[in-house]
Amino acid sequence: MSSIFNIQTETEFQQKCLETFRYQYENLEVYRKFVDYLSINPREISSVEEIPFLPIEMFKNHLVLDKNSSAENYFQSSGTTQMTRSKHYIADLGLYEQSIYESFAQFIGQPEEYIFLGLLPNYSENPHSSLIYMVDFLMKKSGKPENGYFLYNHEELFNLLEKISAENKKVILFGVSFALLDYLDFCDGQSIHHLNTQKLTVIETGGMKGRKAEMTKDELLKILQQGFGTQKIYSEYSMTELLSQAYSLGENIYESPNWMRILIRNTEDPFSYVEEGRTGAINIIDLANIHSCSFIATQDLGKIVNDFEIASSTSFLRNDKFQVLGRIDHSDIRGCSLLVS
DSSP: OGGGGGOOSHHHHHHHHHHHHHHHHHHOHHHHHHHHHTTOOGGGOOSGGGSOOEETTHHHHSOOOOTTOOOSEEEEOOOOTTSOOOEEEESOHHHHHHHHHHHHHHHTOOGGGOEEEEESOOTTTOTTOHHHHHHHHHHHHHOOTTOEEOSSOHHHHHHHHHHHHHTTOOEEEEEOHHHHHHHHHHHTTSOOTTSOTTSEEEEEOOOOTTTSOOOOHHHHHHHHHHHHTOSOOEEEEOOTTOSOOEEESSTTOEEOOTTEEEEEEOSSOTTSBOOTTSOEEEEEEETTOTTSOSEEEEEEEEEEOOSSOOOOSTTSOOOOEEEEEEEOTTOOOOSGGGGGO
16 A cells, blocks of 8 residues: 555545545445445445545444454554543554654654654553554654653753753654643743754644643644744644544644545535535545545544645645644544543
8 A cells, every 4th residue: 555655646546545445345344334324336436525434433333444454453542441432453553654754754854853752641651542653653763862751751851952952953842732731831930932943843732621721723822832932833633543644834724645635524414515714524534544444524623724726637636725623512522631541
C-alpha cells in the first residue's frame, strides 16, 4: 500500500478510494454488513461521494479488521474504565509509521532536525495510545538526547527550554491542550518570552473535556499564543481510529496529506454533503487504514474553508482546507485529556 503515499492527482485518489472500498467490502465483515444493511449495491458505486462511511462507534463493539490480516497491536481511545472505548487493531505498524513520517515531513519538517518534548504521558504509561505512539516514533527518528516527556515536571521543562533556546536548537513541544495551559500557569510570573520562539514550535493535540473550563479553539489558540509569545500555535488532528494526521499551521485551519480527505456531511441527512463554508459532520477518508476501514463517519463538526479555487481538472489533486468546530450534541466524550484519567 506504499503507493498511497505517491498519490498526485485527483484521478489517482478517486481510483485508489474505489479500489479500497471494493477490497474492504469483500474482506471486512462489519463493513460489508453495514453496506448491505443500507441496501447499497457496491457495483454501483462509481465516485467517492457515493461510498458509505462507517459510523465511528463501530470501533467500540466490533472487530474492524480485514479477514486477510492479523493484529500486530491495537490502539485504544482515551476514557475511563466505565466507558466503552474504541479499539483499532493494527495489522501493519510500519504503515502507520510511514504515514506519521510523511505527514510530519510535508507540513512541519524533517523529524531528524528537531528536539521533541511532550506535555504528555510517556509511552510506557500509555502503550495503546495512537498519539503517544506517534510522538514516541518521532522522538526515535529524531534521536536527540534532550527528547522526553514532561507532563507533570514543569520546572524541568522550563529549565530545558531555556537551555535549548540559548543553544539555538529547533524544538517541537507536543501537548494536550489542558497540559499546555497548566504549563503556562506554572510559568506565570516567570520570563518565558525571552525564549527563541523562532526555534520553538508548539503543537496542541486537543483535549479539554473534564479538565479545564470549556473554550473555543480560537480562544485556546489566543491564550497559547500570548503565553508562549509566538504568533502561531500549530495543531494536530487525528484519532484512535485513523492512521493519518492532519495539521493546522495556525488559525485553526487544517490540511490533510494526499491520502487523507475530509468531507462534510449533512447532520440531518448522513448520505448527503453540505456546500463549502457550511457546518456539518466530518467524514474522513484515510487510505492508510487499508486493513481496517478507510471511510469513517465521525461525531466531530467542521466545515471546508478553502481560500483557493478548486481546479476542475482531474490532473490536480483536491486538497481541501477545513476547520474542526466541536462535537455533535450527545456524542461521547472523547479526547486526549482523558489520557491521564
